[in-house]
Amino acid sequence: MNPITIPTKEQVPQESRKYFDYFMTKLGMMPNLHAVMAWSEPGISTYMQLQNRVRLLDRRESEIVSLVVSAMHEADYCLETHAMIARLNGLSDAQITEVKGGTAQFDGRLNTLARLVHSILQNKTRADAATLEEFFAAGYEFPHLLDVILTIADNVISNIVSNTVHLPADNPASC
C-alpha cells in the first residue's frame, strides 16, 4: 500500500468508510484531504470532531483564520478550498487576496482577527502584545481566542497533510 495515494472507500479501514458516506450525502463528493486522512480511523475521526465542533467564530471569521494560516504555509489545496468557501460566504476575490496577506482592512473587526493570526504564526505562537490588545478591543473575548487557536490548529493539520502528500485539487474541472 502506498500511504500517499488518495483512497477509494473500499481501500480504507472499515471504520473509516462512514466518512465517505457522510461527504457523498452532504457534498456529493469526497474531498481529497478527508479521503487521505481516512487511511487512519483515529486520524479522520479526530479531525472530524475538531471540524464539527460548536464554534464561537462565525463562518466568515473562520475563513479569515483559515486563509491567513494556509497562505502563510503556502498550502495550495487548502487555499483553493478556503477561497471557495470564503466566496460562498460573501467575500470578494479582492478581499480574499488581501486576507491571504494577513490583513482585512475592509472590516475593522476582521482586521484585528487576521492580524492576530498572522502575528501568532509569524512569532512562533507568541502573539504580539499590541495586536492581541487590538483583538480584545474589537469586542472579542478569551473564548473567542481559544476558538481562533483551535481553528489555527485545524488548519495546521490540513496544511501539513496537503503539503506532505501534495494533494491535488478537488474537481479540477469545476473549481
Place this chain on the structure above:
Amino acid sequence: METNFRTQHTVRFYAGALNKSPKTLANHFALFNHPAPSKLIQRRIVQEARRYLFYTDKTAKEIAYSLGFASPAHFSRFFKNQTGANISSLQK
C-alpha cells in the same frame, strides 16, 4: 459556464455564446461521449447548492435566489429531482 451558471440555466445561452445552436452543441458533446450540455449545467448548479448547504448558514430561500431560481419552490423541486434528497435533510 463557471461565470454564468448562477444566472443562466439554459443550453441555448451557452450555445449562443459559442455561436452554435443548442442542437449542434449537444451533437458535439455526444460525439466525444461527453454528458449532455444540459446535464453539465444541472450538475454544476447542484454542486453549488450542496456547497451552500454545507459551508454557509444561508437559508434555502437565499440559496434559491443566489442560484437564479424564480422561486424557492422551483429550487426545492429541482434539488429533489437531481439528488433524491430534500434540502432540509442536508441542512445542519
